[in-house]
Amino acid sequence: MKIKEIAILGPTASGKTAAAIEIAQKYNADILSLDSLAIYKETDIVSAKPTLHERGGIRHFGIDVLNIDDYFSAATFFDLYHEARRESEREGKHLIIVGGTSFYLKSMMQGLSPKVTLSKDSEKQLHEILHNLHEAYETIADLDSLYARKIASNDRYRIQKWHEIYLETGLSATAFFTQNRRTPVLADIPIFEITVDRDTLRKRITARTAAMLEAGVIEEVFALEKRYSRAPAPMKAIGIKETLDYLDGKLTLDQLHEQISTHTAQLAKRQQTFNSSQFPNRTSMLLDDLILNIGNFFN
Numbered sequence: 024m025k026i027k028e029i030a031i032l033g034p035t036a037s038g039k040t041a042a043a044i045e046i047a048q049k050y051n052a053d054i055l056s057l058d059s060l061a062i063y064k065e066t067d068i069v070s071a072k073p074t075l076h077e078r079g080g081i082r083h084f085g086i087d088v089l090n091i092d093d094y095f096s097a098a099t100f101f102d103l104y105h106e107a108r109r110e111s112e113r114e115g116k117h118l119i120i121v122g123g124t125s126f127y128l129k130s131m132m133q134g135l136s137p138k139v140t141l142s143k144d145s146e147k148q149l150h151e152i153l154h155n156l157h158e159a160y161e162t163i164a165d166l167d168s169l170y171a172r173k174i175a176s177n178d179r180y181r182i183q184k185w186h187e188i189y190l191e192t193g194l195s196a197t198a199f200f201t202q203n204r205r206t207p208v209l210a211d212i213p214i215f216e217i218t219v220d221r222d223t224l225r226k227r228i229t230a231r232t233a234a235m236l237e238a239g240v241i242e243e244v245f246a247l248e249k250r251y252s253r254a255p256a257p258m259k260a261i262g263i264k265e266t267l268d269y270l271d272g273k274l275t276l277d278q279l280h281e282q283i284s285t286h287t288a289q290l291a292k293r294q295q296t297f298n299s300s301q302f303p304n305r306t307s308m309l310l311d312d313l314i315l316n317i318g319n320f321f322n
Contacts, residue, residue, distance in 0.1 A: 026111055027321060028209075030120040030128055031313075032298050033217030034291035036227040038310050040073055042217065043121040046314060047081045050117055050321040055107040056085035057100060057122030060260050063091050065247060068240045069262040071231060082110075085122075091247060092255045097130040098138075101208055104131060117321065120212070123294055129301050132212070134205030145190040152186050153179070159186060167195035213320060214305040215313050216298055225288055232284045236276070241266055261286045 031046075033039040043054050056062070060070035064087045067074070072086055084107040089095055104120075111118045120128060141149065152159050159182050164171040167185065174181045185196045192199055219227075244266040247258065253267065262283055269279040298305065308316060 026115070026117050028108075028118045028120065028212050029317060029320065030212055030214045031217070031317075032121075032125050032128070032214060032302070032305065033123070034219070034224060034294045035071075035123045035287055036224060036231050036291065037217040037219050038227075039121050039123070039217050040071075041077075042310060042314055043119050044073065044077065044079055044081055046317055046321075047117075047119055048079055049318070051115075052117035052119045053082045053084065053107060053111045053114075055104060055118060055120045056083055057120060057124050057127045058085065059124045059127075060257060060262075061086050061122075062088050062095070062099070063257055064089065065091065065243070065250075066257070068235050068238045068243045069260070069266070071235065084110075091251045091257050095256075097127055098135060100127045101131060101135070104208055125294065125298055125301070128209075128214075131208040132210075134207045136200055136205050137203050139188050139191045139199075141187055141191060145187070148190055149183065149186055153183060156182060162186075167197050170196045214302050215317055216302070216305045216307040217310050217313055218307050219310070224291055225284075228287045228291065229284045232280055232287065235262065235283070236280060241269065245270060261290055
């Protein structure tokens with residue numbers, strides 16, 4: 024059996040997780056979750072990950088994989104995709120990729136360039152170079168004008184990345200990426216996006232935030248901080264950072280609800296903008312219509 028793969032996108036609280044499970048049950052599919060918070064253990068409530076009961080017996084990849092303080096990058100999802108694809112093929116199941124963090128889907132469609140690892144000497148040189156960001160940028164402008172034109176002169180992150188490549192390889196970033204072409208993991212996959220009007224989405228977000236608070240998100244975040252501290256990057260995620268402010272006495276309970284809801288709505292807007300700009304060939308429609316359309320694809 025040749026398995027089929029699809030991706031379901033949509034802003035947070037649009038119903039994509041439940042839709043993916045419904046479709047997976049109907050058409051014998053596994054699910055790969057692309058969610059930058061649900062991938063961590065002990066984030067059941069704050070990430071709104073589906074419970075074992077809600078998963079309805081459908082095998083999920085990409086959920087409860089890492090501890091909060093484990094290393095994580097886009098390449099982690101590459102590995103998870105290969106695992107999910109291998110297992111789905113072995114059992115003759117289709118594969119549904121679903122999640123709000125569609126940056127990772129885009130990365131899999133584009134591929135990743137090889138990672139440059141700095142030596143101790145290069146780390147020392149880099150530290151000295153970045154003391155003067157203006158001169159660091161001017162070096163790029165002299166040696167790699169194409170790259171320089173694409174970044175701001177105060178873009179510390181991209182200036183640092185350029186110098187990391189140059190110090191270790193002796194190549195400009197443009198030359199390095201030309202010689203090390205990215206290999207896509209997903210060449211061509213049908214992408215379906217759930218559309219929902221702003222007012223409806225905001226109501227869903229508000230209701231979901233209330234449900235999170237009722238379910239014990241404050242206690243969950245308290246336990247995460249006690250075990251891992253506030254240092255790991257996921258501790259700055261929406262839902263966690265606001266709850267930490269509440270625990271610090273900076274917010275009332277009502278303000279906590281409002282802050283999480285507002286920041287989640289802002290995230291949803293960014294997700295919609297990203298999907299619109301990065302996936303021009305996606306099929307966008309309301310949830311019920313989308314489920315029917317996907318059914319036609321699998322039949």
